[in-house]
C-alpha cells in the first residue's frame with residue numbers, strides 16, 4: 001500500500017502575521033502547555049555545510065516565507081547583513097520563530113492545549129510546536145558567536161556536508177555543545193552531490209563526534225546509483241520520495257510492501273537499517289529491550305512511534321552516547337520535513353533542560369537554588385554539594401529574591417536597517433512584560449522595554465510578554481549588549497538598583513577570549529569622530545569579542561578581534577553599513593607587553609584646570625608581574641579592599657582605608673560629588689586605559705598586577721572629581737610602567753594557538769615536520785586510526801566515548817570503492833575515517849595563511865581548527881624578526 005502525501009507545505013497560514021499576533025498573546029495560555037510545545041534549537045556545523053540553505057527550507061515548509069531564499073543569490077532570510085549576503089556566509093547568528101507542523105487559521109485561534117500524556121501511538125510531531133531557531137556561523141573566526149548562542153539553546157541540529165563528512169569546525173562546535181549538555185541530532189546534507197558518501201560520514205560521526213550513530217534514515221539513490229531521490233525511513237519502515245513539485249513540498253511515502261515492488265534491494269536495506277537501529281537502542285535503553293521481547297524479538301514488529309520514544313530517551317541522556325542521523329539534500333528540497341519532525345520528536349523542551357547556572361557576587365549557583373532561597377528563612381535550605389553555593393544562597397535575603405519578576409539573557413544585539421537596535425533575549429524565569437524596567441546587572445543601569453517582538457522570518461510581531469523558556473526581541477534599548485543579564489525587579493524605577501546583592505546576579509557568564517588581531521581606525525575628520533565612535537559602539541554592543549581602545553593622548557583608536565575575517569567584516573560594516581568615514585589600518589597580530597620586574601610605589605598628583613574648573617587628585621600605584629603576587633594579597637578581602645579581574649590576565653586591587661564598601665552612608669572624608677562606588681569606577685577606568693598601551697611598542701599590557709592605594713586623608717581634595725581620579729590613575733600606572741621598563745626592559749609576548757590538524761596517514765610526516773620545524777610549533781600529541789581502541793581523550797584532554805567504526809551499521813554508498821552492508825559489515829574506507837589528529841602549539845604569526853600550505857601538503861584533504869592557547873614571552877631574536885616582518889600581513 002502506498003501511503004500517499006505525508007507533508008503539506010507552504011501557505012499553511014494565510015495572513016500569518018495577524019494570526020500569529022493572536023496566537024502569541026501568551027498570557028492567556030497555560031505556561032506548561034506552551035513550554036511543552038516549544039523548542040529552542042540551534043543549527044551548528046562547519047562553514048558551507050548548508051545551515052542557511054536548510055533554514056530557508058524550514059521557513060518555507062512551515063509557511064512563514066512564500067519563496068525559498070537562495071544563499072548563492074543572496075536572498076535568504078537569516079543571512080541578512082549585506083556582508084553576509086555578499087560573501088554567502090553566516091556571520092551573525094539569527095534567531096527566528098516558526099511553527100512545525102504548520103498551524104492553520106483555525107489552530108491559530110485556539111489556545112495552546114496540554115499535549116497528551118503518552119506518545120506511544122501519536123508522535124509529538126502530530127501537534128504544532130513553536131520553534132525558535134538560531135542559525136549560527138560556521139567560520140572559526142565567529143566561534144564566539146556560536147558559543148554565545150549555545151547558552152540559550154535547548155537542542156541542536158548538526159548539519160554535515162555528505163561529501164566532506166565531519167569537518168574540523170563541526171567537531172569543535174559539537175564538543176562545545178556537549179560541554180553545555182545540549183542534545184544533538186545530525187543531518188547529513190548535500191547527498192545529491194557527486195562523491196556523496198553517507199556511509200563514510202556515518203562512520204566519521206562515530207569516530208570524530210564520539211557517539212554511536214543511530215541511522216534513522218538511509219539515502220535513496222535511484223537504482224542504487226548517484227541520483228538522490230529520497231530517503232528510507234528506518235523508524236517508520238517506509239520509503240519517502242520527493243517528486244511531483246520542484247519546491248519539495250510533495251512527499252510520497254511507500255510502505256515496505258510497496259517499496260519491495262518499487263525497489264526491492266532498497267526495501268531490504270531499510271529493513272537492515274531498522275534491525276541495526278533496534279539493536280543499538282536495545283544496548284542503551286531498557287525500554288527498547290522490553291519492547292523487543294514483547295514483540296517476539298522481531299525487529300520489524302516494533303511500532304515506529306515506540307522507536308521514536310526510545311530515541312528521545314537516549315538523546316536526552318547525559319552524556320549523549322547515541323546520535324540520531326538523518327539524510328537529505330536541502331538545496332534539492334529533500335529531507336527537510338522529516339528533519340523538522342525529528343526536531344519536535346527528539347529534542348528537548350525548555351522544561352527538560354538542566355537548571356541554568358547563575359553567579360551572584362562572584363559565586364556560582366543554580367537559578368532554581370537561588371529562587372528557592374525565598375523560602376529559606378522558613379524551611380532549611382537543602383544541603384548543597386558545594387559549600388560556596390550554600391553561602392551564596394544564604395547571602396540573598398528572601399524578600400529580595402521574591403522581588404524577581406523575570407530574569408532574561410540578552411544573547412544577541414542586532415542593528416536592523418528598518419527597526420533599529422534589536423536585543424534578542426531568552427527568558428529564564430518569570431514573564432518579561434511590555435513596559436517592564438530591565439535592570440542590567442552587567443552595566444548596572446536600567447532601561448524600559450517599551451515594546452516586545454517575536455521574529456517570524458522577516459516579520460516582527462508585537463507581543464505583550466515573553467515568558468519563561470521563550471525567545472523574543474526587545475527593540476529600542478539604548479544600552480543592553482550581547483551577553484548581558486536583564487532583571488525585572490518588583491517596583492524598581494529606571495534610576496533604582498535592586499537590593500540584596502541582586503544587582504550582581506548573572507546568568508551563565510562566559511569568558512570572552514582575548515583578541516589576537518587588531519587594526520587602527522582614524523576618522524577622516526574631527527567632525528566624523530562622533531559618528532565613527534557611535535558606530536563602533538554599536539558593533540561592540542553586538543559583538544563582545546570585538547575590543548575597542550581609544551588613547552586619549554594620541555587620539556588613536558584600535559579595534560581588536562578574534563581573527564582577520566572577524567575584523568575585515570567589522571571594517572566592512574563600519575564603512576558600508578554605518579557609512580562611517582574613516583581610514584582603517586592594516587590588520588595586524590595583537591602582541592602584548594608584560595613586566596619583568598616589580599615597581600616601587602609611584603605617586604601621581606593631578607592638579608590642573610579641566611574645563612575651566614580646578615581639579616586635584618592623587619593616586620599611588622605599584623605594579624608587579626601577576627605571577628609574583630603573594631598569596632596574602634591574592635586572598636585579601638575586606639570592606640576596605642576592592643579587587644577586579646581585568647582583561648588580558650591583569651588584576652587590580654584598590655586599597656581604600658577609612659572608606660568602607662559596606663557602608664551605605666556618604667563618607668565625610670569625600671566631597672559631596674564623590675562616592676566610593678564612583679571613585680572605584682573612575683580608578684578602574686583610568687587603570688584600564690593605562691594598560692591598553694604599554695611603554696615598549698604600544699601593545700596592551702598582559703599579566704600585570706596593579707595595586708592602588710587611596711588614602712582619603714592625603715589623596716582626596718575638595719577639588720577632586722571622578723574624571724580627575726581616572727586621569728590620575730592612568731598617569732600613575734603609565735609612570736610605573738615606564739619606570740619598570742627603564743629599570744628592566746619589559747618583555748614582548750605573542751599569541752600562541754592550540755592547533756588541531758586532521759590529515760590522512762600519508763601526509764602525517766610532512767605536516768608534523770612543517771609544524772615543528774618551519775613554524776616553530778611544539779607537537780603535543782598524535783592520535784588517530786591506529787589507536788581507535790586505546791585513546792579516550794580528545795584534543796583538549798577531555799574523556800570521550802570511543803566508537804569502533806567497524807561496529808557501526810551503514811548502508812552501501814554508490815560512489816564507494818568498496819561496499820558492504822549490514823551491521824558491522826563496515827563499508828567505506830575505515831583507514832580514511834580514522835584520520836590522524838595532530839595537536840600542536842604554534843605561534844599565531846606562523847599560522848597566517850596556513851590553510852593553503854596544509855592543502856598543498858595533503859592534496860587538499862587536510863583540515864585544521866585553532867584557538868588561542870595563551871601568550872608567550874618572546875626572546876630578543878624573535879622580537880627582532882617579528883618587528884622586521886611587521887607590515888607583511890594585511
Ligand SMILES: Nc1nc2c(ncn2[C@@H]2O[C@H](COP(=O)(O)OP(=O)(O)OP(=O)(O)O)[C@@H](O)[C@H]2O)c(=O)[nH]1
Nearest residue numbers: 047048049050051052053089090138190329330331
Ligand atoms: N549540491 C548541494 N549544494 C548545497 C546543498 N545545501 C547547500 N548547498 C550549497 O552549499 C553552499 C553553502 O550553503 P550555506 O547554506 O550557505 O551553508 P552554511 O552552512 O550556512 O554556510 P556558513 O553560514 O557560511 O557557515 C551554497 O552554495 C549552497 O547552495 C545541498 O543539499 N546540495
